[in-house]
Each structure stands twice: as C-alpha cells, then as structure tokens.
Amino acid sequence: MxxxxxxxxxxxxxxxxxxxxxxxxxxxxxxxxxxxxxxxxxxxxxxxxxxxxxxxxxxxxxxxxxxxxxxxxxxxxxxxxxxxxxxxxxxxxxxxxxxxxxxxxxxxxxxxxxxxxxxxxxxxxxxxxxxxxxxxxxxxxxxxxxxxxxxxxxxxxxxxxxxxxxxxxxxxxxxxxxxxxxxxxxxxxxxxxxxxxxxxxxxxxxxxxxxxxxxxxxxxxxxxxxxxxxxxxxxxxxxxxxxxxxxxxxxILDYNRVVKDLNGYRKEAFLSKAAQSFVIEDVGEEPYKPTEKGTFGMYLEGVWYKLTAKKEIRSNDPVEGLDVSLLQNHLLTPILNIKDIRTDKRIDFIGGIRGLKELERRVNEDMKVAFSMYPTSINELLDVSDAGQLMPPKSTWFxxxxxxxxxxxxxx
Incomplete structure (x- = not known):
C-alpha cells in the first residue's frame, strides 16, 4: 500500500x-x-x-x-x-x-x-x-x-x-x-x-x-x-x-518521430516494403493526425499518408500492442534499420505540443520522413506497469x- x-x-x-x-x-x-x-x-x-x-x-x-x-x-x-x-x-x-x-x-x-x-x-x-x-x-x-x-x-x-x-x-x-x-x-x-x-x-x-x-x-x-x-x-x-x-x-499527447533517411530505399521501394505490414493511403498535403489506435500519419516528399496496422501485426500484449511498438517493430527496425532509438542519431522525437507543422518543417529542412502517432493512453501506461514491463523509449508526452x-x- x-x-x-x-x-x-x-x-x-x-x-x-x-x-x-x-x-x-x-x-x-x-x-x-x-x-x-x-x-x-x-x-x-x-x-x-x-x-x-x-x-x-x-x-x-x-x-x-x-x-x-x-x-x-x-x-x-x-x-x-x-x-x-x-x-x-x-x-x-x-x-x-x-x-x-x-x-x-x-x-x-x-x-x-x-x-x-x-x-x-x-x-x-x-x-x-x-x-x-x-x-x-x-x-x-x-x-x-x-x-x-x-x-x-x-x-x-x-x-x-x-x-x-x-x-x-x-x-x-x-x-x-x-x-x-x-x-x-x-x-x-x-x-x-x-x-x-x-x-x-x-x-x-x-x-x-x-x-x-x-x-x-x-x-x-x-x-x-x-x-x-x-x-x-x-x-x-x-x-x-x-x-x-x-x-x-x-x-498524454502524441510523441512523434522524424527520420533522417530511408536506409537507401527509393520512395516507391520503401512504400512497397511498408505496405507488407500497413495499409497505406495517400491523404494529400494536409497534415494527418491519427484518430484511433493502430493508425499513423506519415509525411514523405511533400505528401501525407495514413498508415493502418494490419491485423496480423497487432497484439494484445501490453507492450507489443502499443502503437510505438508496432511502428518500431514493423517499420523503423526492419525497414529503416533503426534498432536502438536511444542511441541512433538518424531518428529524433517531437512532442505533440509542437504540432504536426513541426514535423513538416523538420522533413523540409533536415529529415526525410516523419511519423505522427496516436497518443499512448494512461490505461496502457498502467497496464504495462502492472505487467512489470517497460515501454519503449519516447512513448509518452505529458x-x-x-x-x-x-x-x-x-x-x-
């Protein structure tokens, strides 16, 4: 107690x-x-x-x-x-x-x-x-x-x-x-x-x-x-x-990601690889803010996309089922070769308080691709803690x- x-x-x-x-x-x-x-x-x-x-x-x-x-x-x-x-x-x-x-x-x-x-x-x-x-x-x-x-x-x-x-x-x-x-x-x-x-x-x-x-x-x-x-x-x-x-x-606000490069992929090849785990929709030039769990925004070469995690990669595990884990385990690590987000200099993180225009600015200035996240919920945080597990870094922005x-x- x-x-x-x-x-x-x-x-x-x-x-x-x-x-x-x-x-x-x-x-x-x-x-x-x-x-x-x-x-x-x-x-x-x-x-x-x-x-x-x-x-x-x-x-x-x-x-x-x-x-x-x-x-x-x-x-x-x-x-x-x-x-x-x-x-x-x-x-x-x-x-x-x-x-x-x-x-x-x-x-x-x-x-x-x-x-x-x-x-x-x-x-x-x-x-x-x-x-x-x-x-x-x-x-x-x-x-x-x-x-x-x-x-x-x-x-x-x-x-x-x-x-x-x-x-x-x-x-x-x-x-x-x-x-x-x-x-x-x-x-x-x-x-x-x-x-x-x-x-x-x-x-x-x-x-x-x-x-x-x-x-x-x-x-x-x-x-x-x-x-x-x-x-x-x-x-x-x-x-x-x-x-x-x-x-x-x-x-809890979203904690968004920006990445320096596409790990040697051209845009079309990168999208093709990502499509193996995510349904990808072109949503145009307006910033896309995810409205439900399992969805992500992606800004690449002046275009916003909506990414929806396919059923086969989703999980009921308190950590593996987090949106930050889905993006990390099925896109950032296997496709962009970002294995440790604590130390990899190719990735940076932007608190949701700064808005999606900040993601566009970074991509237009010094990064290649940005991902807007659906916020981790307070109940997800409690569930992970109760399970004795740890969240991936940069999961929450209060x-x-x-x-x-x-x-x-x-x-x-």
Whole structure:
C-alpha cells in the first residue's frame, strides 16, 4: 500500500511565485536555459541549471555547478524570496491548459515504496542522467523538482481535493505558455489524516514523468541511510517530492518521430516494403493526425499518408500492442534499420505540443520522413506497469508540465 505524507515545504513568496516557477530542467538545452534566466532573473532554472551562472564552455557537471545551485538556493531563502512553511502540509496543485484542468496532491512518497515496486515504473533510466540529479539533490540537500505520479482515481481523495479547491488559493497565475497554475494549502489535521489514510488503501502508484529524478532521489536516500546507520525511516531523506494525480484527469499527447533517411530505399521501394505490414493511403498535403489506435500519419516528399496496422501485426500484449511498438517493430527496425532509438542519431522525437507543422518543417529542412502517432493512453501506461514491463523509449508526452520551484523538499 502506498505511503504518502505531508511535508514542511520551502516555497516562494506569494507575490513572486509566478516569476520563480520554471519548466522542468530537462526540457531546455543549455542555450535555452541561459536565455530563460537572462529573461527572468528569479527563474528557478538558475538553481536547477546552475551552469547558466558560468561561462558557456564550463563543464555543467562540475561539482562547482551543484555547489552554486546550493548557494543560490540558500541565498534566496535568506533574502525571503523562499519561505519555510513551518508545518507539515499537503497542497492541491491544479494546472489548466486549453480549458482543461487536472488537480494533483503535492506530498512526499516513500523510497521504500519505489524499492518494493509499490511505485511502479515504465521506463529505463540512464546512469549519466541519474548522476547529474544525484549530485544536485545531495549537494543542495533538497529535492527541487517534483515527480509526476499517477494513481487510480479514489472517491474520498477526490472529495477532499474538490472541497479544498472551493477555498482561496495560495498561488494563482498564468505562465507565459498560457498554462494556469493554481495552488491551495491543506493544513487541517483531519484532512491530512484522511489523505494519508486513503493512500494506504491504494495498492500502487505510477511514475508518469520523472523516472530519472525518482531514481536519483532514491539513491540519495540510500546514500544517506548508509551514512546514518541508526536511521529510523522517518527522516526526510527517506521520502521524495511528488505531485500525485488521479489517472482519469491525465492527458498524454502524441510523441512523434522524424527520420533522417530511408536506409537507401527509393520512395516507391520503401512504400512497397511498408505496405507488407500497413495499409497505406495517400491523404494529400494536409497534415494527418491519427484518430484511433493502430493508425499513423506519415509525411514523405511533400505528401501525407495514413498508415493502418494490419491485423496480423497487432497484439494484445501490453507492450507489443502499443502503437510505438508496432511502428518500431514493423517499420523503423526492419525497414529503416533503426534498432536502438536511444542511441541512433538518424531518428529524433517531437512532442505533440509542437504540432504536426513541426514535423513538416523538420522533413523540409533536415529529415526525410516523419511519423505522427496516436497518443499512448494512461490505461496502457498502467497496464504495462502492472505487467512489470517497460515501454519503449519516447512513448509518452505529458502536458501540461509541472513547474519547478513552487515546492522544495529539504532532506534535513
């Protein structure tokens, strides 16, 4: 059963929260992060991506970068930009994009639940990415970016959240990308107890986004345990900052693919090979967005095609039946010779938030062919996780993104 608990947050002053709040550190490259920090000096990116405080050629993984992040955080606390709550609370964090809202609970999840597979995963992690966040969390002595978790919707928790949302918010602002962020504090003992008790009735929670940050938080916790053999399990380093959403409020966008070349095939030969596994229809010059599972859009030489997976390649297996697997196993690997999409430089990935015109632009500029995907569903993600399996890389793109800097969880 899931252990979720309230925490004593470090959070920005109400009047400056909108300036501090920043998109996750990993959605920016170095140049983009620097631009954001120059544009907004209070941006939390100067802590999450402290290499922005050094010359552009400075090693972003040097220990001095993480020490700089720690120093900036402590300076902002001492200057009153960040406040310490002073008591354990939960928070409701609602994000509204394009008229659609999702409301999650901000709290701390247990590293033991991760180790015991109560918190389920659906992606592999890379050691180099883990090391970066391990150093950041350990040296800052704080978790600065919340993990995006999902759980199967639960009536009692929903009722508490809905009631809290009728009160006055702690923060309420619209970010530059037009996503509205509204946050309420939960500090009454009865509500805190209800939430913690109800989560103990939930068998599993699921990592929706943030596998590397979760793995890093867990490894820092284990490191602290080793350094403190008399630990009780109640110390803050045994828990990690999370926002937990009921599954039926979440939306996954398409995660599209663009490929550099046709692996030596001419267009006609390539289409002929693809037609062995997919029914191919010419749909003209207008971008084609798939409207059902098992269908794909393909943009090639100025023309859009609809690809429909033939019955014989479809599968009821939680992983093999995913659209990303159908495309990978029956086109990208056997025809285009793209075997490992994590490392192959001939393929790139474009989040659905950027639209299909971005696929056309890439093909017209530096790629040869693009594929638009039908989004993986949240139930498919849960099914894969429950089966103890892993999704192929780049299977899900969640929007809207949680902001970093609105809540900080100190480890001591």
């Amino acid at each position: 899931a252990t979720i608990r309230p925490f004593n947050a470090v959070r920005p002053r109400e009047d400056i929260a909108s300036k501090v709040a920043a998109l996750p550190y990993d959605v920016y490259n170095r140049e983009e992060a620097l631009d954001e920090v120059l544009k907004e000096p209070f941006s939390f990116l100067k802590i999450d991506r402290a290499e922005t405080q050094f010359d552009k050629d400075f090693n972003p993984y040097d220990v001095m970068v993480y020490e700089k992040a720690r120093d900036i955080l402590q300076q902002m606390i001492s200057e009153g930009i960040f406040l310490k709550e002073g008591k354990n609370c939960y928070y409701v964090y609602e994000l509204t994009m394009d008229g659609r809202s999702q409301a999650g609970l901000v709290g701390c999840a247990s590293i033991d639940d991760y180790l015991d597979n109560v918190i389920k995963k659906h992606e592999k992690t890379r050691e180099d990415k883990e090391i970066d966040r391990i150093n950041h969390v350990d040296i800052c002595n704080a978790q600065t970016g919340p993990i995006f978790l999902a759980y199967r919707s639960q009536k009692t928790i929903n009722e508490v959240v809905d009631r809290i949302k009728k009160g006055s918010p702690l923060y309420d602002f619209v970010a530059p990308d037009r996503v509205r962020h509204t946050i309420w504090k939960i500090d009454k003992g009865a509500d805190l107890e209800t939430i913690s008790t109800e989560f103990k009735k939930i068998r599993n929670v699921y990592i929706a986004d943030g596998h590397h940050r979760t793995a890093s938080a867990v490894k820092v916790g284990l490191k602290r345990r080793e350094a403190n053999p008399g630990y009780t399990g109640e110390e803050e380093f045994n828990f990690f900052l999370s926002v937990l959403f009921p599954h039926d409020q979440l939306m 929007e809207p993104k949680l902001r970093s800097g609105l809540f900080i969880h100190e480890l001591e």
